[in-house]
Amino acid sequence: MIDQYHGDDRCPSEITDVSYPIQAIWGADGPFLKLEEKGQEIKKAAGLSKIHKLSSKHFIQEEKPLEIVGKLEEIIQVFQHRRPQ
Template sequence: LKRVDGGRGFLQIMRGFELTTAKREHYHAALRGVPYPVQVLWGEDDTALRVDDFGQRAARAAGVELQRLPGRHFFQEEQAPAIAERIAALATGTAQSSAA
């Protein structure tokens, strides 16, 4: 993350996170009462946005079961096939879903 700029770009991104109630509600609205299927997938070993905190919150907001996959913050880089399977199951109506 430090690369050429000594980490300045990463720090700028991190400082840009807004932690207000209004921002949280904005994110939750994208998950609640929407006319499309929603699932919440999260990396089990994410140390930036921990699954037991942020993942659980997202699942509760969506009213779905949290689906944990092996991996860290960018777990999609390692779990692309598993994620694709979950998306396909959701799209075809064969995904398992229950309220968290």
């Protein structure tokens, strides 16, 4: 999961061709890093099928910590069901 995206060139290199799973939880109401633009860049660079959205602005960790935990639990459940036993 990417915790902050600052719109520079670091982010794509941090999420492209990595050996660990990537998921993005996005504050969909942010006034600067718009989901429609920057979120789609992240989605494409990381090869994600979706971005997990929360109704929040830029400081999603401070504004919606419990909702982030809920999304993480959902993501973990999906990955546990996909993992071979």
